[in-house]
Amino acid sequence: MKLYFILPLLFLLGQVQCQERELEWWETTVFYQIYPRSFKDSDGDGIGDLNGITENLEYLKELGVGATWLSPIFKSPMYDFGYDISDFYDIQDEYGTIEDFERLLAKANELDIKIVLDFVPNHGSNESVWFEEALRGHEKYLDYFVWEDGVVDENGVLQPPNNWISVFRKSAWEYREEVGKYYLHQFVIGQPDLNYRNPEVVNEMKNVIRFWLEKGVAGFRVDAITHLFEVDKELYGGKYPDEPLSGDLNADPLSYNYLRHIYTSDQDETFDMVYQWREVLDEFKERDGFSRVMMTEAYSSPQVTMRYFGDGEREGAQMPFNFVLISDVNGDSTAEEIKYALDKFLTFKPINKLANWVAGNHDNNRVASRFSPELVDGINMIVLLLPGIAVTYMGEEIGMVDGFVSWEDTVDPSGCNTDDPINYWTASRDPERTPFQWNSDKNAGFSTADKTWLPVADGYETLNVEVQKGVERSHLNVYKTLVLLRAESTFRYGRYESVALNSDIFAFRRWHNGVNYVIIINLRNKSYNVDLTYFENVVGNLEVVVSSIQSPKTAGQVLEAGAVDITGYESLVLRVV
Structure with missing residues (x-):
């Protein structure tokens, strides 16, 4: 074949190879997690609420955020601050009303911001109508929960059915005289586990999903998914078996880590339920062409985590x-x-699925502290800037700590259940849930109340949004620049390698x-001169695009790829020019 025939053919092949598929909204946006109780208090009661979020959606727009995931806002007695839901179809009074939520959705739609809700399917509340009806002997609702007979010890004392331990320490079983049995609660006593071996529970929770999708939410973050199913006790003679010891020498017998949870987490049926929920989400996509997203929370091995993508x-x-x-790191x-x-994660994930990246949330110490x-x-x-989907916990954009x-102010059951006024802080999640720092006014601008539900972190007078908006070099401005940068084709479609x-x-x-x-990224307070020509096609001059706030370098500065001086804790985004 003549060369002049080959060249156009190669050109066409190159064009096909470089075609960029149209990405869906959830593949390109930044998800921003809001812990509603701590974001903004609109009515002065010291507790964040829906109207506080609505009034500050423009802030998310300024960040470049396209979706926000809200921690639970549903009706709840608040033993676990919204993760113990008494009514999956209504809003908790201190957060607002259904009408307030609808106004939030309308404002978010105006700003093209998607709203994602926390879905807490593993358990309900012991103050729910469902549980109250179960205690009255209502057969339908009795089977909404997991019940088991106790065992009588050698002293004639009734004991829990087996050795299962709650995530929040102590027995995962609680006795109710009204029923004459123990109910399972893998979290606090006020959170009875739902029975997913009952088809009525499965249908009920699908209806919960449909209810909020009809309201206009864009999807769900699914809480504590690993705990959804327990082993089928019929495989063990009709009794739930004891779980084996973990072998963790540092774990006391009342702590969750004392056992290996082979019968209460990562059961095969859990994955099937996730696939069923995806079918519900896709019902709505088929109806209007708009994808609803599902995020699953599982602190599991990579092999197990990948099963949530599909089979x-x-x-x-x-x-x-x-x-x-x-x-894994700190x-x-x-x-x-x-x-x-x-x-x-990149190694284990299916080739046709996207990775996602998250460095903080309401359950773990903040990035600046960790x-x-x-x-x-x-x-x-x-x-x-890594390939995939980005998730930011509120406050990480300004470097909140x-x-x-104090023990007296601690409200998180994970901390309170330690019964330890000295070391409670190692288990408490309150420190990463302190109020958002808007400005240097009273309570960091979070609330006008004399007392907020958790105390505001020290140092808020200088570490807040208003201060960082007003200076050129700030975490907030670096974050905004990075969000703009990730919209470029290189970060949406580009390849990745690391060293x-x-x-x-x-x-x-x-x-x-x-x-x-x-x-x-320099992880230590030590200077280096590094050769970046290790990377293929990284030669000659590099232009500084973004620099961390302590960096002596500025945007537009040109560096030599073969000899880049990096100061202590300096981080840079460089482009080959």
């Missing part, structure tokens, strides 16, 4: 949460350990259609 025939969650930046981790953690305040920008670079919450240049320097490259970016 090859049926679709599951679009976003099985990737917690490696929370569970401020003591080396660059090699960071690389290993990040590569893990890593260091100096690494806030670097971690945000990782979350926002964990607040100090630990040494134990302190982690770097990764994103490239697409001849455009090359290198992101470099």
Whole structure:
């Protein structure tokens, strides 16, 4: 074949190869998690609410955020601050009303911000109508929960059915005289587990999903999914078996880590239920062409986590949460350990699925406290510029730190159940839930109340949104720049490779259609001169696109790829020019 025939053919093949598929909204947006109780109080009672969120949606728009996931807002006695739901079809009074929620949705739609709700399917509340009816002997609702007979010990004393332990310590069983049996609660006593071996429960929870989808929500984050099913006791003679010891020498007999939870987590039926919920979401997509998203919370092995994506025939969650930046690494981790953690999810995930990245949430210490305040920008670079979906917990964009919450002010059951006024803080989740820091006014601008539900963190007078808006070099402005940058084709469609240049320097490259970016993060307070020509096609001059707030470099500055000076804790986004 003549050369002049070959060249056009190669050109056409190249065009086909470089075609970029149209991405769905959830594949490109930044998800921003709001813990409603702590975001903004609109009525002065010291508790954040829906109207406080509605009034500040423009802030999310300024960030470049396109979707917000709200921690639970449903009717609840608040033993676990909304994760013990007494009515899945209504709003908790202190957060507002259904009408307030509808106004929130309408305002969000005006700003093109999607609303994602927390779906808490594993358990309800012992103050729900369902549970109250169960105690009255109503057969339908009795079977909504998991009941078991107790066992009588050698002293004639009734004991729980087996050795199962709650995530929040102590027995996972609670006796009710009205029924003459124990009910299962894998979390606090006020959270009785729902019985998913009952088809009526399955249908009820699908109806909950449909109810909120009809309201206009864009999807759900599914809480504590690993606990949804317990082993089928009929396989064990009609009795739930004891769980084996974990072998953890540091765990006391009342703690969750004392046992290996082979009968109460990651059961095969759980994945099938996720696939069924996806079918419900897809009912709505088929109706109007708009995808609803599902995120699943599972602190599981990569092999287990990947099953939430689907089984090859049926679709599951679009976003099985990737917690490696929370569970696998921290401020003591080396660059090699960071690389290993990040590569893990990318290695295990199906080739046709997207990764997702999250560095903080309402259950774990904030990035500035778990890593260091100096690494806030670097971690945000990782979350926002790696291939896949980005999720930000409120406050990470300004580098909020964990607040100090005294034993007297502690309200989180995870901390209170330690019964330990000295070491309670190691289990309490209150520090990462302290009120959002808007400005330097009273209570950081969160509330006009004399007392807020949790105390505001120290240092809010200088660490807040208003201050960071008013200066050129701030975590907030770095974050906004990164969100804009991730909209480029290189970060939406580009390839990825990473390297630990040494134990302190982690770097990764994103490239697409001849455009090359290198992101470099120094994890320690030590200076280095590094050669970035390790990366293919990274040669010559590099332009600084984004620099962390403590960096001496500014946007537009040009560096030599073969010899880049990196100061302590410096993080940079560089582009080959």
